[in-house]
Amino acid sequence: MVNTAAGGNVLSLAPKVDVLKPSPFMGKREAKAVDSFLWEMEQYFKGIGIVDDQGKINTALVYLKDTAGLWWRCNTKEIERGTCLMNTWADCVREIKKQFYLENAEEEARLRLRKIRHADFIKDYIEEYTSIILEIPDLTEKYLLFNFLAGLKLGLE
Template identity: 50%
Template sequence: MAKNGNPVGSVSDDTQEKGHEELVNPTVPKKERMKDILAAIDSRLTQVEESVSGMGAQVEDLEAEDAAIHTAIKGMMLKLEESLQGEIDKVREEFMGELARMREVQEREHNSMLARMEEMQADSARMEAMQADLALCKRTLAAGASTSSSIEAKRIEAPKPKSFGGMRNAREVDNFLWGLDQYFGAVGIMEEDAKIKTASLYLTDTAMLWWRRRRGDVERGTCTISTFDDFVKELKKQFYPENAEDEARARLRRLKHTGPICDYVREFTNLVLEIPDLSDKDALFNFMDGLQSWTKTELRRRGVQDLATAIAVAESLVDFSSPRESTKPKEKRSSYAKG
């Protein structure tokens, strides 16, 4: 709109009428008509400029309003985003808290279930033990008091193991431990502490002094010997030669059948016991290799394939040949008598 209230691009009625009159009236001079036309055009341009200026102001007002609206919308969006983020954080915290409570409840239920299962297993084991005890009582009652007395007598009559004085010899250590194991089985000693105490009773001399020192270490906490296996390890560490197996292998390679075969078999068996990882095939080879040629030939003729059979056949040959060997000294003494 123009400042005078007329619409943009329009002219006043008087100007229009005057121009029209000048155009249709031929009596008006041409030069005056051109001036009037130019004046009308200038007036119209002025009105257009005023209208354009008014429209520019309106555009500026609209741009200002648009910027204000944009700023307001942006602020609303930021507030909405902050509000939504707060709600999301709150929901996340509530969810994580609920999840942690659910996990805690599940863990308690799991532990409770495990405890119940352990109790059930313990009850089952106790029930089986009670059933075994009941069956043992029934067998004992059925056998009678005489059988119980004979069992106790057999346990008391079990031969005592030989004492060990501390000799650093693999054979002596192995024989002592093997005797203890047999004795424990015969008298029914099953508890680890009882085995250790019983074994210590058969230690003498250097071995007894060693055990007194180790007991002191246990009491001070510098050593732990709580099982019979621990006792065996400590005993072997002290008295078992470090190169016992190597020495046994060397002696086995040098062992030859030069005297009675029973002596050869005994020495061979002792050496084999000191070599725990010796295979049956190697043991048979070493046994055959040390025999005299006639014995080796006979064992091969009979086709022996294992060590036990080879030893049995060799000992049977000694039984047949020993009478002939025993007659030779008598013949020598008789010849000496004649001389």
């Protein structure tokens, strides 16, 4: 209930918003897949109001399937033995990345960025370029622009 200036009470209802559920993470060993899963989970937590670490961990674990689900089942034994700590959401994120990020994911993304070339449609080039740069955290705007322009096909052929 909210008091109005006139002294009356008005029932205040927050609009109901449907929150899109995250896609399950199957355990693909690719930085983009891991980052997408973690980003979707963060958005889901915000949307449904989960703020505590244990709630985040418990919710995220429901979305681990196939290889990722098998990894989690094995990981629970390590947690019970005390050889793996997972008390916070940050711990959970660290463990997921440790398991499913390729060791040289950033280097591979940098190599793909150097090799990417505009071939047919500019839209496809932009989409692929954007996808690659999301895997490299510390690129400068100047470097991004230079690399983007270097990969463009010049003139009409």
